[in-house]
Amino acid sequence: MTLLVDAGNTRLKWARLSGGRLTGHGAADCLEAAWAQGLEAAWSRIPPPARVLGVCVASQARRGAVEAVARRLWRRTVEWIEPAGQGWGVINAYAEPALLGADRWAALIGARRCAPQGACIVDAGTAITVDGLDAEGRHLGGAIFPGRELLVRTLSQGTGRIEMGGAFQAAELPGRSTEAAVYGGARYGVAAAARALVEQVCPACPPAGARLATGGGADWLLPELPGAWQRRPALVLEGLAAVAEAS
Ligand SMILES: Nc1ncnc2c1ncn2[C@@H]1O[C@H](COP(=O)(O)OP(=O)(O)O)[C@@H](O)[C@H]1O
Numbered sequence: 001m002t003l004l005v006d007a008g009n010t011r012l013k014w015a016r017l018s019g020g021r022l023t024g025h026g027a028a029d030c031l032e033a034a035w036a037q038g039l040e041a042a043w044s045r046i047p048p049p050a051r052v053l054g055v056c057v058a059s060q061a062r063r064g065a066v067e068a069v070a071r072r073l074w075r076r077t078v079e080w081i082e083p084a085g086q087g088w089g090v091i092n093a094y095a096e097p098a099l100l101g102a103d104r105w106a107a108l109i110g111a112r113r114c115a116p117q118g119a120c121i122v123d124a125g126t127a128i129t130v131d132g133l134d135a136e137g138r139h140l141g142g143a144i145f146p147g148r149e150l151l152v153r154t155l156s157q158g159t160g161r162i163e164m165g166g167a168f169q170a171a172e173l174p175g176r177s178t179e180a181a182v183y184g185g186a187r188y189g190v191a192a193a194a195r196a197l198v199e200q201v202c203p204a205c206p207p208a209g210a211r212l213a214t215g216g217g218a219d220w221l222l223p224e225l226p227g228a229w230q231r232r233p234a235l236v237l238e239g240l241a242a243v244a245e246a247s
């Protein structure tokens with residue numbers, strides 16, 4: 001069994017790969033202080049994997065904490081996948097391929113496998129990313145925009161008079177309090193921005209291409225986007241599964 005890990009900036013997701021199937025999906029909220037202890041407790045209940053394969057776009061400290069858990073529990077080294085110029089049927093659009101987010105790279109590999117006709121991919125995570133992929137596996141490039149929660153944190157940290165804490169709240173506009181104005185602004189602003197990104201990137205994708213949506217924010221974002229989207233909650237892990245099976 002191979003343990004696949006997607007370490008994002010908000011949550012760490014994992015699943016077990018055996019016999020070509022993904023099972024035992026789990027997630028840890030890395031914004032919580034004791035997330036690493038929680039991860040160790042969750043991972044201590046799964047059978048020891050032969051390999052641990054992952055992508056990480058979070059800090060070096062978080063990457064190190066994941067490595068420490070795998071080492072302590074199973075004496076395993078985590079194999080972190082980094083984007084290359086090309087691989088697993090995908091050609092990276094970046095002039096400096098290593099600078100593409102490793103989670104975006106894995107999602108493109110996952111999309112290549114489930115949508116050989118090409119795809120437009122939305123990942124609604126900490127950031128919202130939109131990427132295009134053509135029928136030859138060429139990555140067409142993409143867009144990056146702050147997600148809802150990140151936008152609220154940014155407003156809170158970058159201003160003197162806005163203090164926001166706690167979970168994101170649904171709010172209507174016009175808002176009659178700072179909280180309502182900020183939550184409503186983030187909700188409608190991010191939705192409008194995501195629509196604009198999709199409208200820019202999708203026309204560059206093959207007309208018959210799939211529209212694939214992933215990320216923890218997909219449930220709220222999808223109804224805001226034009227067109228019919230296929231939910232692939234584990235698209236990054238699907239890409240990692242393709243890598244694991246081929247190496
Ligand atoms: N239980 C949860 N904990 C944290 N975020 C959640 C949860 N459920 C949904 N979300 C949403 O998912 C987003 C994180 O999605 P995810 O794809 O895991 O991001 P990342 O890969 O950047 O860590 C959050 O910004 C939030 O909108």
Ligand SMILES: CC(C)(COP(=O)(O)O)[C@@H](O)C(=O)NCCC(=O)O
Binds near residue numbers: 102
């Ligand atoms: C764009 C991202 C911040 C998305 O991260 P996430 O929301 O999944 O935590 C991440 O893929 C990243 O740091 N990318 C590097 C920059 C780039 O892709 O060009």
Ligand SMILES: [K+]
Binds near residue numbers: 008103123125215
């Ligand atoms: K992500």
